[in-house]
Amino acid sequence: MANEPDAGPDRRTRILEAAERVFALEGYHGTTLRQIAREAGVKLSLVAYHFETKQALYLAVFTNRQHVNTERARRLRAIPDLGAPDALERVVDAFMQPVVELGPEAMWYRRLVLREAADPSSGDRPVVRELFDPMAREFIAALRRILPDKPAGFHEWCYLFAVGALTQSAFDDRMANLADGAGPGGGVKNDLLRSFIIAGLRHG
Structure with a gap:
């Protein structure tokens, strides 16, 4: 049977998939x-066997998606000229x-990123510090080169605001509530988000 732990x-x-949903x-x-064992349809002992502790499982959920941050950094480094228009x-x-390319199946991960970023206790865990901050510093350094005349703290805050906007865009249910069930589709939403972030950086 599919729900048996040895199936x-x-x-x-x-x-990992169940943990992503429940943590989010x-x-x-x-x-x-x-809770995670119940959601995954396995015995609690099997969760402990694979991950030992809740924090280890939590970190493993983010590590499982770390290819996203790796790809973001790769694309950033591939930009040939940060002085180009x-x-x-x-x-x-x-x-x-x-x-964006993760698609709707990654909704829970995006919600989890937003929750972790906003959690005052996140500093007690290695997720943001080890998996997100190194990439964030690369983006902030690039922004400093492109926008050199901004005041101290501008680039860091703009990066964090961009993170908030990007992760919040996973909450389509909130958009549906505000728009009485109607709103722009994914392509329009992503275009708006891109324009919003660029305008905030350029004109902030």
């Missing part, structure tokens, strides 16, 4: 390994597109 070779994947909904402190647009594309 199939994908037990670890099922646990309940937050780190509101989630238990027992379209350099800002290309930096924003490198920042946004690997996330």
Whole structure:
């Protein structure tokens, strides 16, 4: 049976997918390994076998998606000239597109990123510090080169605002509530988001 812990070779994947959903909904402190085991359809002992602790599982959920940040950094480094007229647009594309290209199936991951970024206790965990901050510093350094005359703190705050806008865009249900069930589709939304981030950087 599919729900038995020894069924199939994908037990670890099922646990990671379930953990991503539950952590996104309940937050780190509101989630238990027992909840995740139930969501994954496996025994609690199997979760502990694969991940040992809740923090180890939490980090593994983000590590499982780290290819996104790796791709963002790769695209940033591939920009040939940060002095070119379209350099800002290309930096924003490198920042946004690997996330957008994940598609709707990554909704829970995007919600989880937003939750972790906003959690005052996130500094107690290595997720942001180890998996996001190195990439963030590369983007901030690129922004400083493109926009050198901005005041101290501008580039860092703009990067964080861009993160908030990008991750918030995963909440289509909020958009549906505000628009009485109607709103721009994904392509329009992403174009608006791109323009919003670029304008904030250029004219802020």
